[in-house]
Amino acid sequence: MFATLSDRLADTFKNLRGKGRLSEADIDATAREIRIALLEADVALPVVKEFVGAVKERARSEEVSGALNPAQQIIKIVHEELVTILGGETRRLRYAKSGPTVIMLAGLQGAGKTTLAAKLARWLKDQDRTPMLVAADLQRPNAVQQLQVNGERVGVPVFAPEPGNGAGDPVEVARASIEEAKRKLHDVVIIDTAGRLGVDETLMQQAADIRDAVQPDEVLFVVDAMIGQDAVTTAQAFLDGVGYDGVVLTKLDGDARGGAALSIRSITGKPVMFASSGEKMTDFDLFHPDRMASRILDMGDMLTLIEQA
Amino acid sequence: ARSQGGLGQGLLSLLSRDRLDEDTWEAIEDTLLTADVGVAPTQALVDKLRTRLRVEGGQAPDPRTVLREELVELVGTDLDRRVQVTGADGKPGVVLVVGVNGAGKTTTVGKIARILVAEDLTVTLGAADTFRAAAVDQLATWGERVGVEVVRGPEGGDPASVAFEAVKHGVENGVDTVLVDTAGRLQNKAGLMDELGKIKRVIEKQADVTEVLLVLDATTGQNGLIQARVFSEIVDVTGIVLTKLDGSAKGGIVVQVQRELGVPVKLVGLGEGPDDMAPFEASAFVDALLG
Ligand SMILES: Nc1nc2c(ncn2[C@@H]2O[C@H](COP(=O)(O)OP(=O)(O)OP(=O)(O)O)[C@@H](O)[C@H]2O)c(=O)[nH]1
Ligand SMILES: Nc1nc2c(ncn2[C@@H]2O[C@H](COP(=O)(O)OP(=O)(O)OP(=O)(O)O)[C@@H](O)[C@H]2O)c(=O)[nH]1
Ligand SMILES: [Mg+2]
Ligand SMILES: [Mg+2]
Numbered sequence A: 001m002f003a004t005l006s007d008r009l010a011d012t013f014k015n016l017r018g019k020g021r022l023s024e025a026d027i028d029a030t031a032r033e034i035r036i037a038l039l040e041a042d043v044a045l046p047v048v049k050e051f052v053g054a055v056k057e058r059a060r061s062e063e064v065s066g067a068l069n070p071a072q073q074i075i076k077i078v079h080e081e082l083v084t085i086l087g088g089e090t091r092r093l094r095y096a097k098s099g100p101t102v103i104m105l106a107g108l109q110g111a112g113k114t115t116l117a118a119k120l121a122r123w124l125k126d127q128d129r130t131p132m133l134v135a136a137d138l139q140r141p142n143a144v145q146q147l148q149v150n151g152e153r154v155g156v157p158v159f160a161p162e163p164g165n166g167a168g169d170p171v172e173v174a175r176a177s178i179e180e181a182k183r184k185l186h187d188v189v190i191i192d193t194a195g196r197l198g199v200d201e202t203l204m205q206q207a208a209d210i211r212d213a214v215q216p217d218e219v220l221f222v223v224d225a226m227i228g229q230d231a232v233t234t235a236q237a238f239l240d241g242v243g244y245d246g247v248v249l250t251k252l253d254g255d256a257r258g259g260a261a262l263s264i265r266s267i268t269g270k271p272v273m274f275a276s277s278g279e280k281m282t283d284f285d286l287f288h289p290d291r292m293a294s295r296i297l298d299m300g301d302m303l304t305l306i307e308q309a
Numbered sequence B: 001a002r003s004q005g006g007l008g009q010g011l012l013s014l015l016s017r018d019r020l021d022e023d024t025w026e027a028i029e030d031t032l033l034t035a036d037v038g039v040a041p042t043q044a045l046v047d048k049l050r051t052r053l054r055v056e057g058g059q060a061p062d063p064r065t066v067l068r069e070e071l072v073e074l075v076g077t078d079l080d081r082r083v084q085v086t087g088a089d090g091k092p093g094v095v096l097v098v099g100v101n102g103a104g105k106t107t108t109v110g111k112i113a114r115i116l117v118a119e120d121l122t123v124t125l126g127a128a129d130t131f132r133a134a135a136v137d138q139l140a141t142w143g144e145r146v147g148v149e150v151v152r153g154p155e156g157g158d159p160a161s162v163a164f165e166a167v168k169h170g171v172e173n174g175v176d177t178v179l180v181d182t183a184g185r186l187q188n189k190a191g192l193m194d195e196l197g198k199i200k201r202v203i204e205k206q207a208d209v210t211e212v213l214l215v216l217d218a219t220t221g222q223n224g225l226i227q228a229r230v231f232s233e234i235v236d237v238t239g240i241v242l243t244k245l246d247g248s249a250k251g252g253i254v255v256q257v258q259r260e261l262g263v264p265v266k267l268v269g270l271g272e273g274p275d276d277m278a279p280f281e282a283s284a285f286v287d288a289l290l291g
Helices: A005-012 A024-040 A045-061 A070-087 A113-126 A143-154 A170-183 A201-214 A230-241 A260-268 A289-296 A300-308 B009-015 B022-033 B039-059 B063-075 B105-118 B135-146 B159-172 B190-203 B223-235 B253-261 B282-290
Strands: A101-107 A131-136 A188-193 A218-224 A246-250 A272-276 A284-286 B093-098 B123-128 B149-151 B177-182 B211-217 B239-243 B265-269 B277-279
Touching: A005 A024, A005 A070, A024 A045, A024 A070, A024 B039, A045 A070, A045 A260, A070 A260, A070 A289, A101 A113, A101 A201, A113 A131, A113 A143, A113 A188, A113 A218, A113 A246, A113 A272, A113 A284, A131 A143, A131 A170, A143 B135, A170 A188, A170 A201, A188 A201, A201 A230, A218 A230, A218 A260, A218 A272, A230 A260, A246 A260, A260 A272, A260 A289, B022 B039, B039 B063, B039 B253, B063 B253, B063 B282, B093 B105, B093 B159, B093 B190, B093 B223, B105 B123, B105 B135, B105 B177, B105 B211, B105 B239, B105 B265, B105 B277, B123 B135, B123 B159, B135 B149, B149 B159, B159 B177, B159 B190, B177 B190, B190 B223, B211 B223, B211 B253, B223 B253, B239 B253, B253 B265
Parallel strands: A101 A188, A101 A218, A131 A188, A218 A246, A246 A272, B093 B177, B093 B211, B123 B149, B123 B177, B211 B239, B239 B265
Antiparallel strands: A272 A284, B265 B277
């Protein structure tokens, strides 16, 4: 539907092949196209402004190679900048030095936390860990059952002492789960929590209480790749409200560009660690910044062209 | 519950400046863009506003009024936003609820059932999400909450046959409305979209589908337009339910959806409880968007 950035730039630069240094007007025209492409990819506006500024700077200062079409040159700069932001300092899960490693999930309603919990458990099991899942969403109707079914699917035990649907205290469940894990010799505990809004102070406080009760080694913020401009507000609200160490992007099997990855990374500095890409328990991967960069601006083809140039 | 804010004080105070300089125009544009209105509609709106203020000059009404008017017009006020919940010829009305994963379909079904029950209509729910873990139980819990019957099939069974059975049950028992919950599906999954088409066709062997509601999450960005377009192609969407408007997201994507597809937003979701649903109101929506 949207013209890709490659198309747009190719159009802007129709007459510029081999021209060498770009004029200020060329750079402005380019910047406009990049801005539109990023906004259509749902990159948050403040991040777009900063990003476009940085690209302009580089486009001005770099001699545009005669071998390349200026459009391609710009695409290359944009791609490099994206990868730098998305990738910068990636890291692996931190495991506890002693006792079980505690991973807590948090995010908006419907983001994909419960599904991700089971996928993560399965992935850890494949690495010879002995994870346990914890049903600490006692609010969403049948969230406990959902986790139990998913736990069964991946062959990981689920600690679910409370039935949920409004009954039980999630902070207590989380606290008790650590003792349970020690008793049963699980080396990783994954705590599923209820979905909550950034603006919901009560529920945000509850998340902070769960965190304080279990002292997690990792809090992961789970976010839907389809999210739009609200990504920054919400990411910041969760950072302030509960805090997190890493981000998981879900529903990447869709056709959303996923500009949130860039927004959240630049605003919070927290790395995107995992990618969730389907409803099957195996649809899970480490996050690949280069793939994400190409996806955000739909640059797959253009990159191949540049490599051939 | 949602705080609607004043009459878009944040943005509108900018407009009351004597001279609208470029910074002001940029601020207007920024407000629209950060509400997910999208680049093209924002551009069109700003251009129209500029023209009106220039042409009408000193005669122009208060700039606040102009912007608000233009936006309300974009969202559309003269659309029929009634949800068709009853059928013809003594048959039940059938409401099919569709959308991507996690948008709020099951919750919406529960909330609509609650409203219908309060209006003394008899309701049956069809649990045609046979795929997601515990989805049927989730709907059953909603059924208990609001006191309506749920027709369910075997786990992992054919969703179309569950939908068929639910509507058949509704027809045979003289129920007023059958609400059919479906599994979340991303619109780029051809197989799942075909399945949805089939669900609708199979239902129609029993009774007409009187309303197809597409559930859109207000936090959704530009992908929401693609969702609306593809779901409309497959099952002819007749209304949008905009959920999670109780959060910080503005749901501006529906401006584009309405502009391009003409499908009206009919209901808004304002929380996780059974009563957290309201009719869509263009002016309140616009005020919140500008706020
Ligand atoms: N296509 C696709 N669907 C996903 C993915 N991750 C989760 N889902 C689906 O998205 C919906 C919501 O996922 P959940 O895991 O229930 O999300 P949640 O964050 O636990 O939701 P709440 O507990 O209600 O806040 C379900 O239908 C999942 O099957 C993904 O990567 N791709
Ligand atoms: N705050 C808020 N949460 C909502 C609203 N509507 C639904 N939710 C929550 O969003 C999450 C997903 O809702 P569901 O009704 O399960 O969504 P769904 O579309 O049926 O999900 P799948 O069947 O998994 O695709 C749940 O945690 C709901 O409680 C709303 O209007 N506001
Ligand atoms: Mg959950
Ligand atoms: Mg559902």
